Amino acid sequence: MRALTVQPGTHGTARVDELPDPVAGDSELLVEGLALGVCGTDREIVAGDYGWSPPGRDRLILGHESLGRVRHAPAGSDFTDGDLVVGVVRRPDPVPCGACAHGEFDMCRNGRYTERGIKEVDGYAAELWTVELDYAVKLDERLVDVGMLMEPTTVVAKAWEQIDRIGARSWYEPRTVLVTGAGPIGLLAALLGTQRGLDVHVLDRVTDGPKADAVAALGATYHHEPVAAVAGKLQPDVVIEATGAGSVVFDAIANTGTYGITCLTGVSTPGRTISIDAGADNRQIVLENDVVVGSVNANLRHYRAAADALAHADLDWLRRLITRRVPLEHFDEALTARPDDIKVVLTLTGEAR
Template sequence: MRALTVRPGQRGSLRVEDVPDPRPAEGEILAEGLALGICGTDREIVAAGYGEAPPGDDLLILGHESLGRVRTAPAGSGFQPGDLIAGVVRRPDPVPCPACAHGEFDMCRNDRYTERGIRKLHGYGSELWTVEPEYAIKIDPELADLGVLLEPASVLAKAWDHIERIGSRAWFGPNRVLVTGAGPIGLLGALMSRQRGLEVHVLDVVTSGPKPELVRALGATYHSTSVKEVVAEAEPDIIIEATGVASVVFDAMENNAPAGIVCLTGVSPVNRHLRVDAGTLNRYIVLDNDVIFGTVNANVRHHELAAHALAEADPGWLEGLISRRVPLEKAPEALEPREDDVKVVVGLSEEVLTA
């Protein structure tokens, strides 16, 4: 079969090449790969900034944003041939830590977890792949190839799960949300905020292209000014930060509401320095009972919540998130960002490219 591969730590090693077909272990699902979403983590691995091959191998099959169709499934697994599925990315560490032992492996405490297509496990970027039933998520067939959005949606499902848990520490009745960044994570964050009946504001630097219209189509308000200006106008109770831009991160932390919640989903580049009045920042966080927390990855429960959110969304709006579909043989082109990109998808099957 063909697969999208990289040799972690080696720049310029991205290839589409033939690799042996997977052999499902006892109890595993064998799936036909349909589509693969591309994100910044994939680009970082290709740039040799991250990623680990499975033990004893120098090759990593890339890809963690998956969509496949079941070919074979074990009896009693709850899956049948023809089902659309996505695979959970992370696996608990082998010790396990207390969080992993309770199924919360996205909150691993000892850093010994593994991740499909990222860390010590082959990914889903191949024409065939296998997955354990307990890490497979059934996709509503009406979504078709839009099911490839499940993994990024799971990150926001987790974010909202934790926002609501934090809010329950006291009286919690949010009305307005500010999302900084209108990439896939920010837009899916805006979607889930609107699904909760909240007034949503989205801030991004671009003023043209698909992003402003995608925001407006949700019934949300698009801004291209600054965090401080939007906060003064909208007075959000919750900020979901999805840019990873250090200056925007600190603007969100400095301008949130009293007893507000700031959820950080963007990963910032390292070795970028800002002058910050840390004393004033600490003062307001303490005196206002603010909460600032980070979130990444998701567990099985969050993937299931994300599957529900996608099934409830307007498929026409979800379709607008996919700006390019690239065939597997041209997959390296998908790793090269373009100005108007939102979400780029590699088609592992011809039917995805003709959808």
């Protein structure tokens, strides 16, 4: 089989290798890889800035935004040959910590978790891959050309769950949400907001193009003005922050409505400094019972919620998010970001159109 591999920690080592076909164990699925979503984490790994290879090896099979079709399922399992599936990214740590022991491996306390295509376990950028039955999730067949959006949808499914849990500490009836950043995470967060019947606003710095069009097609409102101006006017009940830009983060935090919840999903680049009025921010958070929470990764509960959200989404709208499809042999094109990109997809087989 062909697979996209990289030597983590070393720039310029990505290549397509011919590797032996994997053999599924008794409690695993053998899956034909259809397509793979590409994200910033993949680009960081290829740049040598992130990632860990499996123990005893130099190279890692890349990819965590999977989509595949079951080639062989064990008899008596909940899967059958031909099912459309994705593989879960994270695995609990071997100790396990209390969170991992309770299935909340997205909240691992000791950092000894592993992640497919990122940390110590091969990923899904291969023509064939295996996955444990307990870490495979079935998708509606309608999603065959957009199912690689599942993993980023799990991230926002978890974010919304965290927001709901925090809001439930008191009377909670949100009406307005501001999403900062119109990449895949931001747009999928907006999708889930519209599915909840909220007044959804999305902010990004571009003035027009596919991002603005996708927001409009969703029935949400698009903004490209400074976040302080937009949030200051809206006073949103919820902010989902998906840029990781420090100035955006703090301007959003400072301009929520009373009892506002800001959920941070964007990962900031260290070493960049900004000036803030920490006293004013602290005063507002305390006096208005505001909350700022970080959210990353997802567990099986979030995968199931994401599968349900995608199954109920408009397929034509989901297709808007995929702005480029690139065959595996031209992976370097997929890993090079372009200004109008939303989601770039590597196709692993002709079925992934």
